[in-house]
Amino acid sequence: MKTSRQVNFFDYGAVFAQRREVYLKIFDDVLSRGAFIMQADLAEFERKLADYLGVRHAIGLADGTMALIAGLAAAGVRAGDEVIIPSHTFVASAGAAHFLGAIPVLADCGQDHLVDPESIGRMITPKTKAVMPVQLNGRTCRMDEIMGIAHRHELVVVEDSCQSLGAQYKGKFAGTFGAAGAFSFYPAKTLGSFGDGGALVTNDDDIAAKVRLFRDHGRDQNGDVQSWGLNSRLDNVQAAILGHKLDHYHEDIARRRALAALYNEQLVEIEALKLPPGPSDNPEYFDIYQNYEIEADRRDELRDYLFGLGVKTILQWGGRTLHQFPALGLAGDVKNTEELTKRFMLLPLHTALTDDDVLYVCECIRGFHGA
Numbered sequence: 262m263k264t265s266r267q268v269n270f271f272d273y274g275a276v277f278a279q280r281r282e283v284y285l286k287i288f289d290d291v292l293s294r295g296a297f298i299m300q301a302d303l304a305e306f307e308r309k310l311a312d313y314l315g316v317r318h319a320i321g322l323a324d325g326t327m328a329l330i331a332g333l334a335a336a337g338v339r340a341g342d343e344v345i346i347p348s349h350t351f352v353a354s355a356g357a358a359h360f361l362g363a364i365p366v367l368a369d370c371g372q373d374h375l376v377d378p379e380s381i382g383r384m385i386t387p388k389t390k391a392v393m394p395v396q397l398n399g400r401t402c403r404m405d406e407i408m409g410i411a412h413r414h415e416l417v418v419v420e421d422s423c424q425s426l427g428a429q430y431k432g433k434f435a436g437t438f439g440a441a442g443a444f445s446f447y448p449a450k451t452l453g454s455f456g457d458g459g460a461l462v463t464n465d466d467d468i469a470a471k472v473r474l475f476r477d478h479g480r481d482q483n484g485d486v487q488s489w490g491l492n493s494r495l496d497n498v499q500a501a502i503l504g505h506k507l508d509h510y511h512e513d514i515a516r517r518r519a520l521a522a523l524y525n526e527q528l529v530e531i532e533a534l535k536l537p538p539g540p541s542d543n544p545e546y547f548d549i550y551q552n553y554e555i556e557a558d559r560r561d562e563l564r565d566y567l568f569g570l571g572v573k574t575i576l577q578w579g580g581r582t583l584h585q586f587p588a589l590g591l592a593g594d595v596k597n598t599e600e601l602t603k604r605f606m607l608l609p610l611h612t613a614l615t616d617d618d619v620l621y622v623c624e625c626i627r628g629f630h631g632a
């Protein structure tokens with residue numbers, strides 16, 4: 262074993278330090294201008310984000326959860342409607358439907374940990390209004406199949422692309438397949454703000470207009486109340502930071518993909534592990550590796566062993582998927598997800614991680630497996 266070291270799962274301070282001087286200048290500039298709510302930096306970031314994704318509209322919101330709620334509501338989801346959502350997702354995906362009075366219906370995931378289109382097909386009933394594919398871990402679902410099912414059954418598609426800004430499937434960006442796509446700028450996200458943040462993107466002018474009203478108490482630009490709404494605005498200072506980060510986003514994604522390739526190269530021969538596809542494995546996918554989610558035999562023992570050697574790993578959603586939280590009252594035919602939750606874990610992957618950190622993590626994992 263090489264020298265031991267501490268490898269944190271995420272390192273907020275180190276990620277800030279990477280461009281500290283620039284961030285401090287941005288804060289100074291925005292705060293000195295007193296430009297806090299719905300100012301030019303927000304409009305500029307929204308334009309940049311829309312251009313990056315090639316969509317007509319991007320609307321900044323307080324967080325990804327509010328983007329999901331606003332997107333579902335603007336796309337026509339109402340009380341009593343069923344919304345099909347994978348069980349392997351963050352509680353916010355289902356919570357967004359729940360708080361509109363709609364009913365989250367759980368679908369299973371496939372071998373790639375993403376929602377299985379066939380499972381979506383099985384869950385459709387006369388009450389189904391919408392499908393919410395979750396673009397998990399920085400990878401895009403099989404959207405051609407999902408859009409085909411949605412068209413055949415006249416369902417609305419609102420994508421939870423909170424984990425996948427910049428990911429593509431067959432040359433198209435996650436978040437741009439359906440009626441609308443929601444993004445999260447939570448600090449540990451690939452495009453992270455220094456607090457909460459989110460956005461809703463769409464090519465539909467009517468959805469965009471509704472979401473713009475929704476996030477600002479239903480008020481239009483003249484202050485006239487045009488509909489019911491809430492306060493769910495993206496702070497201007499966060500938008501200014503995000504605008505700068507988006508300018509450098511391709512560098513961050515390239516780094517993430519390089520780290521994922523290094524993990525794959527180092528761990529590929531360990532039979533007790535199942536790795537995510539490597540960045541160059543399949544030209545149909547462009548993955549951005551929000552997470553590096555592996556499956557492991559003796560998962561809990563492996564995590565304890567790594568922890569003892571200074572390597573912090575985590576289990577997504579605390580190790581339980583939506584059907585496993587009794588408080589939510591959600592059940593489903595989700596056998597693959599059930600099996601997956603016994604085996605999945607996340608290895609550290611962020612832009613402040615060095616190659617040596619990854620080599621150390623892999624050496625520790627090989628040590629555990631006696632390889």
Ligand SMILES: Cc1ncc(COP(=O)(O)O)c(C=O)c1O
Nearest residue numbers: 324325326351353423445446447
């Ligand atoms: C899949 C998924 N959906 C929704 C959200 C909610 O985003 P936010 O935390 O910005 O509300 C997250 C963020 O953690 C997420 O990972």
